[in-house]
Amino acid sequence: xxxxxxxxxxxxxxxxxxxxxxxxxxxxxxxxxxxxxxxxxxxxxxxxxxxxxxxxxxxxxxxxxxxxxxxxxxxxxxxxxxxxxxxxxxxxxxxxxxxxxxxxxxxxxxxxxxxxxxxxxxxxxxxxxxxxxxxxxxxxxxxxxxxxxxxxxxxxxxxxxxxxxxxxxxxxxxxxxxxxxxxxxxxxxxxxxxxxxxxxxxxxxxxxxxxxxxxxxxxxxxxxxxxxxxxxxxxxxxxxxxxxxxxxxxxxxxxxxxxxxxxxxxxxxxxxxxxxxxxxxxxxxxxxxxxxxxx
Amino acid sequence: xxxxxxxxxxxxxxxxxxxxxxxxxxxxxxxxxxxxxxxxxxxxxxxxxxxxxxxxxxxxxxxxxxxxxxxxxxxxxxxxxxxxxxxxxxxxxxxxxxxxxxxxxxxxxxxxxxxxxxxxxxxxxxxxxxxxxxxxxxxxxxxxxxxxxxxxxxxxxxxxxxxxxxxxxxxxxxxxxxxxxxxxxxxxxxxxxxxxxxxxxxxxxxxxxxxxxxxxxxxxxxxxxxxxxxxxxxxxxxxxxxxxxxxxxxxxxxxxxxxxxxxxxxxxxxxxxxxxxxxxxxxxxxxxxxxxxxxxxxxxxxxxxxxxx
Numbered sequence: 001x002x003x004x005x006x007x008x009x010x011x012x013x014x015x016x017x018x019x020x021x022x023x024x025x026x027x028x029x030x031x032x033x034x035x036x037x038x039x040x041x042x043x044x045x046x047x048x049x050x051x052x053x054x055x056x057x058x059x060x061x062x063x064x065x066x067x068x069x070x071x072x073x074x075x076x077x078x079x080x081x082x083x084x085x086x087x088x089x090x091x092x093x094x095x096x097x098x099x100x101x102x103x104x105x106x107x108x109x110x111x112x113x114x115x116x117x118x119x120x121x122x123x124x125x126x127x128x129x130x131x132x133x134x135x136x137x138x139x140x141x142x143x144x145x146x147x148x149x150x151x152x153x154x155x156x157x158x159x160x161x162x163x164x165x166x167x168x169x170x171x172x173x174x175x176x177x178x179x180x181x182x183x184x185x186x187x188x189x190x191x192x193x194x195x196x197x198x199x200x201x202x203x204x205x206x207x208x209x210x211x212x213x214x215x216x217x218x219x220x221x222x223x224x225x226x227x228x229x230x231x232x233x234x235x236x237x238x239x240x241x242x243x244x245x246x247x248x249x250x251x252x253x254x255x256x257x258x259x260x261x262x263x264x265x266x267x268x269x270x271x272x273x274x275x276x277x278x279x280x281x282x283x284x285x286x287x288x289x290x291x292x293x294x295x
Numbered sequence: 296x297x298x299x300x301x302x303x304x305x306x307x308x309x310x311x312x313x314x315x316x317x318x319x320x321x322x323x324x325x326x327x328x329x330x331x332x333x334x335x336x337x338x339x340x341x342x343x344x345x346x347x348x349x350x351x352x353x354x355x356x357x358x359x360x361x362x363x364x365x366x367x368x369x370x371x372x373x374x375x376x377x378x379x380x381x382x383x384x385x386x387x388x389x390x391x392x393x394x395x396x397x398x399x400x401x402x403x404x405x406x407x408x409x410x411x412x413x414x415x416x417x418x419x420x421x422x423x424x425x426x427x428x429x430x431x432x433x434x435x436x437x438x439x440x441x442x443x444x445x446x447x448x449x450x451x452x453x454x455x456x457x458x459x460x461x462x463x464x465x466x467x468x469x470x471x472x473x474x475x476x477x478x479x480x481x482x483x484x485x486x487x488x489x490x491x492x493x494x495x496x497x498x499x500x501x502x503x504x505x506x507x508x509x510x511x512x513x514x515x516x517x518x519x520x521x522x523x524x525x526x527x528x529x530x531x532x533x534x535x536x537x538x539x540x541x542x543x544x545x546x547x548x549x550x551x552x553x554x555x556x557x558x559x560x561x562x563x564x565x566x567x568x569x570x571x572x573x574x575x576x577x578x579x580x581x582x583x584x585x586x587x588x589x590x591x592x593x594x595x596x597x598x599x600x601x602x603x604x
């Protein structure tokens with residue numbers, strides 16, 4: 001289908017040029033981050049940020065690797081939050097979406113409306129903040145970084161769209177064979193929705209991995225700071241880099257290569273994502289196509 | 296009596312479908328706690344919150360919080376910024392991504408795969424990381440742009456203290472991060488078009504440009520409308536990270552960068568003015584609701600299929 005459309009089109013050189021320019025606009029700023037991270041601060045002070053460093057210097061990386069505690073700790077938090085959060089979200093989302101698609105379930109429409117309504121009206125930041133801190137008391141715990149994203153109404157509707165296409169007869173025949181509802185869900189429905197679980201799981205994982213918002217609202221404890229929030233704090237104040245260092249080491253603040261360290265931390269924090277990205281792309285594009293068609 | 300039997304009947308029915316109900320219960324609880332429970336908290340906007348007295352014990356002040364909020368210059372400023380900036384993002388963003396999507400459909404499969412990867416990439420970065428990138432470009436002393444200006448013998452600009460440039464900077468940053476993503480949505484819509492339309496048109500001698508104008512664009516028009524309407528429905532909500540990290544929360548830039556979301560966040564977490572924060576937050580929720588309903592009404596008028604509800 002796609003092929004014949006393209007055969008008539010051909011590859012016009014000027015279109016390729018346009019895309020090369022667009023790609024460069026995206027790649028160049030990223031290259032700057034890398035090259036600033038391997039420049040010495042003396043060079044930066046003299047020449048400014050350069051695309052090709054005057055002299056290569058791994059001072060910043062050396063400095064970070066000597067006291068990596070803060071960075072490693074926030075990596076750990078982010079990994080825990082992403083894996084636990086994605087698993088939990090997928091279980092919650094798929095179970096409620098499945099129940100919505102069961103036409104023979106008395107409250108399926110009511111459940112759908114219950115979730116859908118949250119897309120229309122949102123109480124806003126202040127009441128949500130007060131519920132989390134004064135009713136649930138989840139501030140300064142890992143729960144605060146996971147539970148608020150537990151069920152996304154948007155992804156639930158997407159999942160429901162996927163599940164609507166499942167043949168209902170399978171469920172009926174399983175019932176005749178004596179399977180219980182939970183058994184049907186776990187052993188028949190979940191395996192059948194694997195592609196949807198992969199796509200929506202990736203969206204959830206991306207949301208958890210890239211989150212700084214919940215940490216900014218609810219986390220004061222130094223040991224619970226996730227990666228993105230750690231980065232953000234280093235951006236506002238380079239001194240955070242030294243805050244988590246082992247006691248007893250005397251730090252000369254002026255010796256920190258501040259400018260390059262900042263960018264080195266950004267590379268170390270965002271780097272793994274860059275390598276993982278091409279593998280995920282296919283699934284995400286699939287999900288976004290379905291999402292846009294279903295509305 | 297009849298209510299009683301009705302209830303008993305409902306109870307029996309419920310018991311029959313209990314396993315499905317309990318299957319969805321954990322999710323129902325999360326949705327209730329994080330979306331419905333805060334709705335009761337809306338009363339905060341009508342109270343003078345005093346932590347010693349607790350939320351329910353605090354004094355009612357009627358509409359005082361709203362009076363203060365709307366009498367301050369802030370309300371006008373954040374409303375204007377929110378609507379203008381997000382409006383600009385919708386118009387320019389849609390236009391640019393439709394064009395990129397159309398051009399992408401003209402590429403061969405191998406090229407598509409390469410450029411798709413590159414264009415989609417910024418979508419994966421968080422706003423914090425994008426903030427690092429804009430900082431490299433805009434840093435007043437070492438920044439790439441100011442060095443380039445110096446090199447051209449022009450006067451460098453102190454970007455982080457000059458609000459005039461920020462609507463443009465924010466729009467460009469928004470485009471940089473999001474255009475690839477929306478362009479791919481349009482692209483996937485375009486490649487789903489039945490190729491026989493194009494074959495028939497080229498047999499009739501239509502040029503490629505005519506085909507795009509008469510076939511491609513009309514066929515993805517519903518998709519464009521849908522995305523635009525979804526965005527208009529949410530125009531009063533902003534992408535917090537963009538407005539907070541890119542201008543680095545610089546006070547001198549508030550006149551053109553402060554939006555409802557950043558204002559509410561600051562009032563809640565920095566200045567601690569809960570009255571103002573909750574008034575602004577409720578104002579946002581109500582305008583948001585009205586906008587969602589009215590855009591949906593408009594969509595329904597034209598095309599029932601595309602309506603959200």
